[in-house]
Amino acid sequence: MNETIQTIQRLRTVRSGFSERKISDEDVQTILESAVRAANASGRQSYSIVTTYDKQKMKLLSGYTGDCLMLFCVDFTRIMDLAKHMGYEFPVSDIVGFVAGSTDAAFAAQTACIAAKSLGIDSIFTNNIHRGDLQHVYDLLQLPKEHCFPLVALVLGYATQERTDQQGRLAGPGIIHLEQYHRLTAEECDAMVAEYDDPAGHLAISDDWVKEGAKHYLDWFFQKWVRRPDTRQLFAALDKAGFIPHTR
Ligand SMILES: Cc1cc2nc3c(=O)[nH]c(=O)nc-3n(C[C@H](O)[C@H](O)[C@H](O)COP(=O)(O)O)c2cc1C
Numbered sequence: 001m002n003e004t005i006q007t008i009q010r011l012r013t014v015r016s017g018f019s020e021r022k023i024s025d026e027d028v029q030t031i032l033e034s035a036v037r038a039a040n041a042s043g044r045q046s047y048s049i050v051t052t053y054d055k056q057k058m059k060l061l062s063g064y065t066g067d068c069l070m071l072f073c074v075d076f077t078r079i080m081d082l083a084k085h086m087g088y089e090f091p092v093s094d095i096v097g098f099v100a101g102s103t104d105a106a107f108a109a110q111t112a113c114i115a116a117k118s119l120g121i122d123s124i125f126t127n128n129i130h131r132g133d134l135q136h137v138y139d140l141l142q143l144p145k146e147h148c149f150p151l152v153a154l155v156l157g158y159a160t161q162e163r164t165d166q167q168g169r170l171a172g173p174g175i176i177h178l179e180q181y182h183r184l185t186a187e188e189c190d191a192m193v194a195e196y197d198d199p200a201g202h203l204a205i206s207d208d209w210v211k212e213g214a215k216h217y218l219d220w221f222f223q224k225w226v227r228r229p230d231t232r233q234l235f236a237a238l239d240k241a242g243f244i245p246h247t248r
Helices: 003-009 025-035 055-062 077-085 095-118 135-141 186-197 217-223 232-240
Strands: 047-052 068-075 122-126 148-157
Touching: 003 095, 025 047, 025 068, 025 095, 047 055, 047 095, 055 068, 055 135, 055 148, 068 095, 095 122, 095 148, 135 148, 186 217
Parallel strands: none
Antiparallel strands: 047 068, 068 148, 122 148
């Protein structure tokens, strides 16, 4: 394995918290410069990265604190301002733009995460920003009200404790398809249910299913996890930011 693959294979979310050790300005700069190297549609870089070192802000935004938080936003403000500055109108970025912008933003975010890991800096991604009233995210960071949407936050820091376990991943049927799409057979579904149940595979995101006496992890997942509070607030925020097309 080369060093890049090793870094990617060592990625893991840190939930135990981060130490007080500061990330150097140089490293933050390297992470940001790496993030913007990610591929992006039409060379538009339809995103913005808002960085904060303010722990109170981090907590309010995401529920987590580290040494630094990077908020990756789908954002057409810059390109619209440029167009306006030059006397053009940039077509409004509805759901089509949102797909391109969120792809750009997600690529940049994952690239930042990998760059950080290569420097010995751990992280946690969170979309907790979407769980409450999104207006406070806009207010706290003075985000443009329209055509800008906070997609995901990356909290960075030095882990207080090295994680020894690693969350599992599916990597076979249903995930990887050769030449053409293959729907799971009933046998493959049964095998996957068992794969999720196997503690050695670390696929379950919580042990609550065992504590709550569910027969299978996926029973708990479909009955409990996916039935958590709805996402209507998120939909309303996307609408407010102008990303939901209105046909009437
Ligand atoms: C968009 C997104 C949001 C996430 N939000 C949270 C979160 O709020 N809390 C958390 O503990 N992990 C969060 N995660 C991390 C995932 O839970 C984690 O990546 C997954 O369980 C795999 O574990 P690993 O990163 O350790 O391999 C998030 C990841 C992504 C991509």
